[in-house]
Amino acid sequence: MTALEQTLDTPVPSAPQGLSVQARRVSHAFATKTGQLPVLDDVSFTIEAGEFVALLGPSGCGKSTLLRLLSGLDAPREGKIGADGVRITGPDPSRLLVFQDPTLYPWRSVRQNLAVGLETRGVLKAQKGRIDEILRLVGLEAFADALPHELSGGMAQRAALGRVLVNDPRLLLLDEPLGKLDALTRMTLQEELLKIWQARRFTSVLVTHDVEEALLLAQRILVFSDRPARIIRELAVPLDYPRRREDPVFVALRQEILSGLAPH
């Protein structure tokens, strides 16, 4: 924890500003055996550079699909998606995803997993120091040479987060990254995620179905309907960090969101 704070206190001159995100009338569908399965229905929103936005909605509603579109892994059927006003046409190391499963490469040690982005961009030799810096940042310096199967769920997810942070992403796409962790680990990682975001100023988009998590982390929450996902409401969270769950405004917002999500 002290190591984390130390690393965070040192300025990061290389860290670029966050990307802004624009989605205009985005619709998407999957081809299935029985026909087209619509997953996104006319979704439009804008995210400011450096903003932390949560996409909140029931499981399987299509939020994760939206993240894949933002990452450039898939292209939308209809509508436009852009970053900093430029249309997204494919994946790019400035926009990186963390999945619910850590999806670490099991044949690579933690350090080698963190090195993947540097390897693909051919800068591994030049930026080797980055790996140690990020290992300290995510608190895994003692596990640098461990294999993924030797890690706990929380440590694996830290490694997965570290693997993208090494590349100084300008847009961090978080697909329920804490969804499978135990409550305690989850709380610690929420705090750390927040600190890293505050220090590095990248734009964060967090997909979650956990109302509290959205309220703890995000400046703004987009609430999605059941599939096909539409934005049914949008609300700002006017609270300073770190937030307290027992804060009356927090409690009121949670109540409000939950009542809105209840089946009609």
Add this chain to the structure above:
Amino acid sequence: MTGIDVARPTAPPLARWTTPPIWSEGLAAALVWIGAGALTLAWPDLTPWARTGLWALLQFALAAPLLALSLAGASWTLTGRLKPAGRWLIALPLALTAWQVLTAKTGILPLPFFPPPQSILEVYTDDAGRLVESVVHSLALLLPGYFSGALFGFAIGVAVGWSKTASYWGHPILRFVGPLPATAWLPVAFFFFPGARSASTFLIALSTLFPVAVLTASGVGSVLSGYYDIARTLGASRSFLIRKVAVPAALPHVFVGLFMGLGASFAVLIVAEMMGVKAGLGWYLQWAQGWAAYANLYGALIIMALLFSGLIGLLFAVRDRVLAWQKGMVRW
């Protein structure tokens, strides 16, 4: 309360250091080996065998280190390694003795089909040159064929698993031709190739190629899509995706293919040596059968078993190294 009482460790016996612990199974095994040797000497053969004395000596020679280990070295690492085999070490001399009694001593099992152990020992002492030569020939035929087949099979498997076009053309061929046992190609191969050696090398390669190709392809095809997604967002090129994601992820499958291919290549090797190549262990079997030399036949089979299981053991040792990152591997 009671739980604490139960959990309390019992004090070590004070007299422990005065009597060194004895590995009782090892001691029993040593005694049985000595008994087997004594019986070999004391009970005269029906018709004297040249190596009966040597056979007895060999059994005494096996008993000696077992005796030393069981009495003195219960804590030695070598003893620790042998310990799990304790009952086998007892059963083995018993079985060998039963075999000897039924053959050399009483003749209940008739010659020439049931040669006694000392006659197989005689094969090893008197025909060692030819056997060593046969092993060398077999390996010289097997290994080039196996490695080239594994290499081509791997390349084909990666292509078929990765590329839609390669899969469209390659997969039906693998499915249609793959089930043919490579030995079925033998007459055709002997016709098309300049010599029996090259034909056999080709067939051994073929028998290895199919399982390796099929397993590699299925391994590449079943790689978690998340592995590709992560690499793609991190800026991976296609070559990176193949070399650094698909291939390492498919390696567990590849090794299953290599294992199956190795088994298939043994079969082709022996048949090829029996049919056309005038050298190697397969040829030795054929030759021994021609002379009704059953002791040579069994002697060669034992060597073959040692050789082949050794090769498979070697493959598994390589796999254990390469796939050390995997959890819960099947042991050979």
